Amino acid sequence: MHLPAARGRVSAALIDVLGGRAAKLPAFARFDGDEDLHLTLFVCYELAYRGWDGVDDRWEWDPGMLRLRAAAEQRFLHDLCEWVGPPETGVDPASVPARLAEIVEADDGPALSKYLRGRATHEQFQEFVTHRSIYHLREADPHTFAIPRLGGRAKAALVEIQADEYGGGSEPRMHQELFKQTMRWFDLDLTYGAYVDTVGARTLAVNNVMSLFGLHRARRGAILGHLAAYEMTSSLPNRAYGNGLRRLGGDADATAFYDEHVEADAVHEQIAAHDMCGSFATAEPALAGDVLFGARCALAVDAWWATGVLDAFEQGRSSLRGSTIAAGLAG
Template identity: 75%
Template sequence: MKLPGPRGALSGALIDVLAGKATDLPAGRAPDDDEDLQLALFVCYELAYRGWDGVDDAWEWDPGLLSVRAALEDHFAAGLRELTGPPAATDPADVPALLAEAVAADDGPSLSGYLRGRATREQFREFVVHRSVYHLREADPHTWAIPRLAGRPKAALIEIQADEYGGGVTRRMHQELFKQTMGWFGLDLTYGAYVDDVGAPTLAVNNLMSYFGLHRRRRGAVLGHLAAYEMTSSLPNRAYGNGLRRLGGDAGATAFYDEHVEADAVHEQIAAHDLCGSFAAAEPELAGDVLWGARCALAVDNRWAFHVLEKWQKGLSSLRA
């Protein structure tokens, strides 16, 4: 993936160092705004995934860069606490039911309803561009949790992730199925091709997963995040598939969404009970983190959906210029 263009002084300084154009990391510098923060954090996190073209892999564990990343994470975490409040003590036995309550109480904007019945082809194409940042590495952030678990929670997570990765069949991997949707719209299938085109709300959705997944101390939160995704996936994906069919999408274009309708209906129960319920029982001190991770997932996704719909309702593009 090519290094993106800067969005502020901090992200610009960081990108310059990684590109070999400067030597001084932006230690102690606060981000200019949320665009600057989210891009800088995304640039740091990508070093732990597939990396950046022309950037030495050694930067992943560079102490100076990790210090910069930690400061960015402090800003990000403060924003999450403002959005959702901090984790709260929770009875482990209540975790599955409380996850269901959190999902049922979610009253975020219905982006799926808009895409099903009203979106133009260009708006649906923009939606696919936004989601490509995650879907081309779908499941990867949650996979970080596997070596941090044991017993029943570990088996449950592997069961979910195995489906996400197509059961070992490349063409069935969800990452690969999404390329079919992108291809129908004539989009660039290159991993990370549209990072420059999406705004801070989209990057924040991706940064949240990485923040939870890359930190062992956030293992409860990343499981809650995954549960929220699985428990809110089936119906929206049915709407996405139907919306794409309304616009003329063929079976290949809708395969990604159709696959999630069936798979996530099963994953919902596994995630709530076998994964999060058993994890909370095994590590009761982190039961509250599971619920907090789910709340963060819903809140950050809702903020992104609101941004997209607000732009469309004003007759504007939801992408950056």
């Protein structure tokens, strides 16, 4: 994946160093808004995934890089706590599955799935798929970081969920691969990370919150809560996405990714809430509040992203960065 174009002073300094055009990372981080912050985080985090073309893998653990990442993480954590409140203390571990259900039930995020099912044009659905490619081409990877940090029933439950995400060991059934079929139907670039420059801060934030939780052992409760929220809110939207794509003429290959999630996530919902999160909270009661925090953050960041996309669609404008890029995709 090629290094993206900068979106502010901090991301510019970071990208210049990784690209060999500068020798020193910034000593402090004053971000030029959300675009600068979330691109900086995304660039730092990608070093722990598949990396950047031409960038030495040793940058992942460079002390200066970690200091910069930590400063960006603190800014993002501050934003998250302002949105959903800090993690609760003194949460009864036995209440965690029921509390997760309450959080999901209370979620009143924007009805993007309803719009895509009944109103979206081909070009708008294509934009939606472009946004989601940033995550779906590495789907499940952020949550998999939690596996070696768990034990017992919670670990077994997470492995069960993740095994399905990775197609039970069959490459064509991996959800990452199924999503490529949807992208192919829309004539999109299947290259991992091809559209990082095309999407905005909100899309990057959806990915960054997973990495923020998944890459830190201290936030293992939050990454489990995040996954639980995803699994518990997936089936109905994916049914809507599949039906919306069929309305536009999508064939069985194009809709396979969404149809797979309708069935798989209905099963995963119970495993995630009870076997994974419930068992984890019982084993580590001090982190029960972190599980709920992770779930709230998942829903809040997704709602922030979906609001931006839906607002753009309803106003008749592109949800992507740059009118020329958007026009190229629509053409």
